[in-house]
Amino acid sequence: MSYSEPIDKKISFNELSRHLHSLPDQPNAIPYVTSYYKKNWGFCLTQEERDKLKEGEYSVHIDSSFNKSGSLTYGELLIPGKSSKEIMLSTYICHPSMGNNEVSGPSVTTFVAKYFLNKEKLPYSVRIVFVPETVGSIAYIHKNLKKLKKNIIAGYVLTCIGDDGDYSFLSTKRNNTISDKAAHLAFLSLNIDYKLYSYMDRGSDERQYNSPGVDLNIASIMRTKYGEYPEYHTSLDDLDFISASGLGGGYNVVIKAINIIMTNVVPVVNSFCEPKLDKYGLYPSVSTKKTGEIVKDMMNLIAYADGNNDLISISQIINVDYFKLLDICNDLVEKNIVRIDKVVL
Numbered sequence: 001m002s003y004s005e006p007i008d009k010k011i012s013f014n015e016l017s018r019h020l021h022s023l024p025d026q027p028n029a030i031p032y033v034t035s036y037y038k039k040n041w042g043f044c045l046t047q048e049e050r051d052k053l054k055e056g057e058y059s060v061h062i063d064s065s066f067n068k069s070g071s072l073t074y075g076e077l078l079i080p081g082k083s084s085k086e087i088m089l090s091t092y093i094c095h096p097s098m099g100n101n102e103v104s105g106p107s108v109t110t111f112v113a114k115y116f117l118n119k120e121k122l123p124y125s126v127r128i129v130f131v132p133e134t135v136g137s138i139a140y141i142h143k144n145l146k147k148l149k150k151n152i153i154a155g156y157v158l159t160c161i162g163d164d165g166d167y168s169f170l171s172t173k174r175n176n177t178i179s180d181k182a183a184h185l186a187f188l189s190l191n192i193d194y195k196l197y198s199y200m201d202r203g204s205d206e207r208q209y210n211s212p213g214v215d216l217n218i219a220s221i222m223r224t225k226y227g228e229y230p231e232y233h234t235s236l237d238d239l240d241f242i243s244a245s246g247l248g249g250g251y252n253v254v255i256k257a258i259n260i261i262m263t264n265v266v267p268v269v270n271s272f273c274e275p276k277l278d279k280y281g282l283y284p285s286v287s288t289k290k291t292g293e294i295v296k297d298m299m300n301l302i303a304y305a306d307g308n309n310d311l312i313s314i315s316q317i318i319n320v321d322y323f324k325l326l327d328i329c330n331d332l333v334e335k336n337i338v339r340i341d342k343v344v345l
Contacts, residue, residue, distance in 0.1 A: 001042035006064045013055045022047040030235035075130035081122035088155030092133035098237040104162025137205040154179040157220040161244035161250035165224035167194035172212040178215040185322040186256035220280040266341040267305040280335040
């Protein structure tokens with residue numbers, strides 16, 4: 001059992017049994033069990049192994065120690081952008097014996113970091129954080145809260161993001177932040193169905209980042225959510241449970257969501273009433289179903305480009321893929337039909 005206290009003595013089988021952890025419903029799986037906050041000891045084993053044990057006296061030895069002057073280690077990377085405002089990604093590094101519930105998060109986060117390190121002139125900075133779950137995020141918040149509250153505009157916890165099961169999203173406490181909206185549009189852009197979990201279903205470090213007084217509006221992007229697959233917190237959550245396609249799918253969603261946040265702006269039309277698009281070479285001389293859809297999307301963007309809606313909101317209102325709308329917006333800006341009033345912080 002993780003964080004077992006030291007022990008070296010002989011005990012009866014009955015006493016030993018009280019410290020054994022197995023899963024009768026999963027007889028070939030070893031459970032992941034911890035005792036963080038109260039000293040205890042134990043052993044984790046399969047039910048099949050446990051059933052082979054016999055009555056008698058057992059020698060029990062755990063060679064461990066507790067260091068009162070120990071330390072907590074976390075890692076962080078700040079990728080600077082043109083703005084000091086930041087998008088944060090947080091993942092945890094506390095039980096790497098598990099594939100999806102642990103190794104997948106740091107793996108995807110590392111490749112997301114590499115993606116943005118290779119980008120030039122990022123609109124916003126990107127903060128990458130590797131912490132032990134719960135205790136680590138609390139310690140990180142305690143040390144950096146003032147800076148985080150000043151700079152963080154959105155972000156995600158990345159966990160359980162490497163299997164080939166469902167895509168999952170756990171919303172922020174407010175459920176309508178830029179983190180929530182950008183992730184929703186990222187899934188739509190990739191044509192991915194996903195399970196939406198409310199903040200009431202929280203269970204990872206989003207608990208700390210959204211806690212009262214912190215309120216960083218951090219959501220969670222996952223494949224199959226923690227606790228929702230039988231291999232969770234067992235030895236069956238190994239490297240065979242995750243895959244390149246699973247990790248790559250999670251990576252794509254994260255990149256899309258962050259790029260949506262990076263490019264979000266408030267467009268404002270420069271004319272009263274509808275502009276004459278053919279004057280700018282934007283209205284087709286031959287109308288087809290496809291060109292009609294493009295013109296419709298363009299005119300709907302213009303209709304809502306009143307300075308009150310950002311591009312994310314317009315994409316949701318008119319039900320058009322965000323990146324398709326971004327291309328249309330850029331064309332309209334180039335023709336001076338629309339101006340960018342402001343970026344969205």
